Amino acid sequence: MSTIAAPRSEAAAARRERVRLLLRSPSFLIGATVIVFWLVCAILGSRITPYHPIFDQSSDPSLRPSSAHVFGTDRLGRDVFSRVLAGSRDILIVAPLAVVLSTILGTAFGLVTGYFRGIADDTISRVFDAVLAIPVIVLAVTVVAALGSRSTWAVTVIIATVFAPIIARTVRAAVLAEAQLDYVEAAGLRGERAPYVMFAEILPNVMPPILVEATIRLGYAIFAVATLTFIGFGLQPPSPDWAVQIADNYAYVDQQWWTVLFPGLAIASLVVAVNLVSDSVQQALER
Amino acid sequence: MAQYNHEHGTDRPAVVQYVDWLGGVVRGDLGESLAQERPVWDVLGPALVNSMKLAAFAFLLVVPLGILGGVVAGLRAGRPTDRTITVVGLSLAVVPEFVTGLVLILVFAIWLGWLPVTAQWDEGAGALTQVRYLTLPAIALAIVLFGYIARITRAGVVESLEADYTRTAYLKGLSHATVIRRHVLRNALMPTIAVVATQVGYLVGGLVAIEYLFNYQGLGLMLLHAAQLKDFTVLTAGVLVMGVVYLLATLVADVLFALLNPRIRYGAVE
Numbered sequence: 001m002s003t004i005a006a007p008r009s010e011a012a013a014a015r016r017e018r019v020r021l022l023l024r025s026p027s028f029l030i031g032a033t034v035i036v037f038w039l040v041c042a043i044l045g046s047r048i049t050p051y052h053p054i055f056d057q058s059s060d061p062s063l064r065p066s067s068a069h070v071f072g073t074d075r076l077g078r079d080v081f082s083r084v085l086a087g088s089r090d091i092l093i094v095a096p097l098a099v100v101l102s103t104i105l106g107t108a109f110g111l112v113t114g115y116f117r118g119i120a121d122d123t124i125s126r127v128f129d130a131v132l133a134i135p136v137i138v139l140a141v142t143v144v145a146a147l148g149s150r151s152t153w154a155v156t157v158i159i160a161t162v163f164a165p166i167i168a169r170t171v172r173a174a175v176l177a178e179a180q181l182d183y184v185e186a187a188g189l190r191g192e193r194a195p196y197v198m199f200a201e202i203l204p205n206v207m208p209p210i211l212v213e214a215t216i217r218l219g220y221a222i223f224a225v226a227t228l229t230f231i232g233f234g235l236q237p238p239s240p241d242w243a244v245q246i247a248d249n250y251a252y253v254d255q256q257w258w259t260v261l262f263p264g265l266a267i268a269s270l271v272v273a274v275n276l277v278s279d280s281v282q283q284a285l286e287r
Numbered sequence: 288m289a290q291y292n293h294e295h296g297t298d299r300p301a302v303v304q305y306v307d308w309l310g311g312v313v314r315g316d317l318g319e320s321l322a323q324e325r326p327v328w329d330v331l332g333p334a335l336v337n338s339m340k341l342a343a344f345a346f347l348l349v350v351p352l353g354i355l356g357g358v359v360a361g362l363r364a365g366r367p368t369d370r371t372i373t374v375v376g377l378s379l380a381v382v383p384e385f386v387t388g389l390v391l392i393l394v395f396a397i398w399l400g401w402l403p404v405t406a407q408w409d410e411g412a413g414a415l416t417q418v419r420y421l422t423l424p425a426i427a428l429a430i431v432l433f434g435y436i437a438r439i440t441r442a443g444v445v446e447s448l449e450a451d452y453t454r455t456a457y458l459k460g461l462s463h464a465t466v467i468r469r470h471v472l473r474n475a476l477m478p479t480i481a482v483v484a485t486q487v488g489y490l491v492g493g494l495v496a497i498e499y500l501f502n503y504q505g506l507g508l509m510l511l512h513a514a515q516l517k518d519f520t521v522l523t524a525g526v527l528v529m530g531v532v533y534l535l536a537t538l539v540a541d542v543l544f545a546l547l548n549p550r551i552r553y554g555a556v557e
Contacts, residue, residue: 027374133533134526135492138510142526145514223383227496230385231511243385250389250500254397254404261393264386275381 018284025283031276034269042089049082053240056082062256072258074249083240084262088270090241094156095221101160103167103214110171111198115179125172128165136162136224137231144233155234159224163217170213174206208285215278222271242267312527318520327524330509335528338498338505341406341428342490344421349429349436350483356433357440357479358472364445372437380434385496388427392500395423406501424501428493432486439482443475450474477548484540488533 022028046052051059056078063073071080109128113121131139143158144150178184179202187197228234229243237244242263249259299307311318318327360372379387396404408420447453448471456466495507502508506525513521 130530133488133530135488135495135529137492137495138507138526138529141495141510141514142522145517145519145522148517219381223381226383227385230383231496231499233514246385246389253389253392257393257397260389264389267386268382271381271383272378275377279377 022280022284025280027276028280031273031280034273035277038088038092038266038270038273041085042092045086045089046082049079049085051079051082053078053083053086054238062259065258071262072256074245074256074259075252080245080259080262083245084242084266086240087242087245087263087266090152090235090239091222091225091243091270094152094159094235095218095225098156098159098163098221098225099214099218101156102163102217103210105160105164106167106213107171107203107210109164109168111175111202113168114172114175115194115198115202117176121172124168128168131162131165132169136220137227140224140228141231141233144228150233150236152235155225155228159221159228162224163221167210167213167217171206171210174209175202178202178205212278212282212285215274215281219271219274219278222267222274226267226271308523318524323518323521327520330521331506331524331528334504334506334509337503338491338494338507340417341421341424341498341503341505342487342494344418344425345428345432345490346483348425349432352429353433353436354440354476354479356437358444358475360437361441361444361448361475362467364441364448369441373441376434376437378434379430380432382431383496384427384431384493385500387430388424388497388500391423391427404501406498406503424497424503427497427500428490431493432490435482435486436479440475440479443478444471447471447474473547477544480543480547481540484536484543487536488529491529491532 041048046054057076059069059073059077059079061073061075061077063069065072069079069081071084073079074083109124113124139162140158143161144154147154147158184197184201187201192201225234226243229241230247232247235241235244237248245263246260249256253260308318319325323330356372356376360369363369392404395402402423403420406420406424408416412420452474453466453470456470461469491506494505495511497503498505498507499511506528510522510525512518513525
């Protein structure tokens with residue numbers, strides 16, 4: 001019993017040590033604070049905003065920032081501050097969901113190609129190579145044009161599909177290294193089936209690189225969703241999403257800078273925060 | 288409707304259409320634009336030239352600056368200068384380029400009035416005017432790439448500073464400047480080349496948002512219009528061209544790598 005318990009508690013101690021390091025890293029704390037702030041805004045939505053982000057059009061249009069409207073009002077008389085607070089909701093649903101989907105897809109493909117190798121690997125990996133030669137945004141625009149759907153669901157699934165090959169490549173590399181080890185061979189000799197070896201033996205041991213890759217992808221997913229939305233192929237009005245606000249108002253940027261600057265700064269704060277967190281998680285896991 | 292389908296060949300099976308299209312592509316014939324009723328090349332050609340101008344300008348800005356930033360950070364690894372360059376560089380790299388571009392437009396075009404808001408010059412404008420119009424979009428693209436190039440260069444510098452050959456060079460009695468120039472920088476720049484090449488592919492993607500923001504008639508804006516109008520001949524041709532650009536960039540990087548690295552150069556001969 002004690003021989004099993006000893007390594008377990010060692011692993012637990014190592015995990016606690018990682019968490020302790022993470023909680024002491026200033027970049028993690030700053031990033032996490034900003035993310036939590038936007039999460040709270042996303043959950044509470046119009047309950048905490050001074051004006052309703054979509055329906056309140058009672059104020060004068062295009063007011064400069066003042067004490068009544070800290071960030072001014074837009075062309076329709078909506079309070080920009082309320083819209084910036086409410087604008088985190090859609091992107092914080094779409095981007096993480098896309099990352100979860102693409103991580104599941106990518107992990108499955110990475111396990112299959114890395115474990116079986118041979119012809120399945122050659123075929124799937126070459127297709128992925130071809131997909132990866134096309135920039136993510138271009139690929140997404142092409143798929144949106146072909147499908148003709150711009151619903152929130154479509155955007156989520158498209159971003160997930162486009163990211164899956166990138167994750168599959170990382171997982172495949174990790175699985176290739178892992179499959180050489182004795183415990184995998186031992187499982188094979190025990191007569192275990194391939195799915196069991198892949199998911200019960202190899203998968204737990206390649207989790208750290210998968211987690212790191214997923215946190216990095218989250219930053220890119222926000223980047224991609226925002227860019228797609230800005231060029232008109234992502235989230236659509238009347239969502240108060242930040243990129244929707246910018247796309248709506250940037251033609252009038254010379255008359256009302258406040259309608260684009262504040263949503264822009266909000267996007268910047270979120271992506272920088274996510275990357276600060278993923279950087280520190282990466283450092284803590286690779287120590 | 289049936290007549291239109293017959294004229295455009297869309298009444299045939301998908302496989303036949305695809306083989307026909309593929310046959311055209313290998314002969315350099317990309318077909319005709321569905322929306323503009325003229326050859327795809329006439330739409331694609333000028334857009335490609337415009338995008339190349341913008342991309343080349345952005346590269347001329349970012350490659351020297353990125354390498355410089357990376358070298359400075361690497362030589363001062365762990366000190367405040369290094370931290371500032373690394374954190375600021377990476378933070379700017381993750382902000383979508385349309386946001387960076389918007390802030391640049393606000394500050395330099397609207398508040399200061401130094402540069403034009405859009406990137407579309409009047410026809411027949413001279414080279415200098417074109418550069419003036421392209422400055423803001425090029426800076427926006429360069430800002431996004433700066434962090435990646437600086438980070439990889441920094442890692443290369445740190446690694447070669449710790450390498451045995453650097454210690455040997457110092458023990459030989461070479462001056463600090465010579466060691467840095469001849470031994471550290473040469474080796475440090477190897478990974479940078481590979482990264483710069485992969486960033487070419489990224490840059491092509493970044494062009495879409497930047498060209499849309501600055502209303503610049505390049506490949507990215509052309510693709511967007513084609514996607515909006517469902518002009519699939521132009522869309523497929525544009526995606527094809529982007530793939531080719533990416534492959535070429537990777538190839539050039541491999542060749543450069545071999546030229547700079549004697550181990551690969553001689554390894555191939557033996």
